[in-house]
Amino acid sequence: MGNLYRFVEPVLLYLVKRKGRAYGYELANDLRAHALTDAEIEVASLYRALRQLEVNGCVTSEWDVEGSGPARRVYVLTAHGEEHLREWIVVLDHLSRSMKRFIRGARSVVSGAGRGADE
Amino acid sequence: MGNLYRFVEPVLLYLVKRKGRAYGYELANDLRAHALTDAEIEVASLYRALRQLEVNGCVTSEWDVEGSGPARRVYVLTAHGEEHLREWIVVLDHLSRSMKRFIRGARSVVSGAGRGADE
């Protein structure tokens, strides 16, 4: 298809909130399971997204040197981050309703837009 | 909020299909009414999106010099454009379902994510 890309931000906020403490490498896997699109997640952009969330004050981070293997940058959601997630929920709710409406209209103008018997 | 931007492409394909013939300036208004987000639509990016759709073979255009005022570049949907719209419908259907699922999960981990008694 081409476009659609992210919505990575709200999913990250959600995952960090749910896990309490989370680090990038681990989130890459969780993201694949919870992503809103099946578009491949670039690890580089994931790490950058997390740093950006920190710059915006949505998460804080510190190095975790416990355990084996290389150090992990562990993120925790801030109050502001949770507020941001709440805003995302409202936006995505609105967006998914708009899409539903659009799909109904669009299906009526194109031929053979298979709708699959579900719903 | 910040992000979310477009989904301008599928709405343009839909509008051009529904109208049969359509030009940019006119579509700017229709877009405001049918857009999936309430984000402001940049006219410049609208014109560029239409030219891009033409490059991709989704629409064809020609100048309409009838009527008063400056000439209009009138667009018509191609078969490929209609196919592309059909693909968009599938993608958006999938996406809106994913969002619904995500919203349910996310609401359960944040406090006071007002869901509005509707639905």
Add this chain to the structure above:
DNA sequence: ACTCAATAGATGCAACTTGCATATATAGAC
């Protein structure tokens, strides 16, 4: 000891996209 793979995070850069300002031109109203 040496090598390899998995884990973990990050940067460099070219290519692309976006937002904003601006340019061009026609036509009707005043």
Add this chain to the structure above:
DNA sequence: GTCTATATATGCAAGTTGCATCTATTGAGT
């Protein structure tokens, strides 16, 4: 003659993305 609405387009700075690449730690295999 000037102003506004209509109509399309470009230039450029700033931001974003995809891909390749780099660093480093640890454990397993030989």
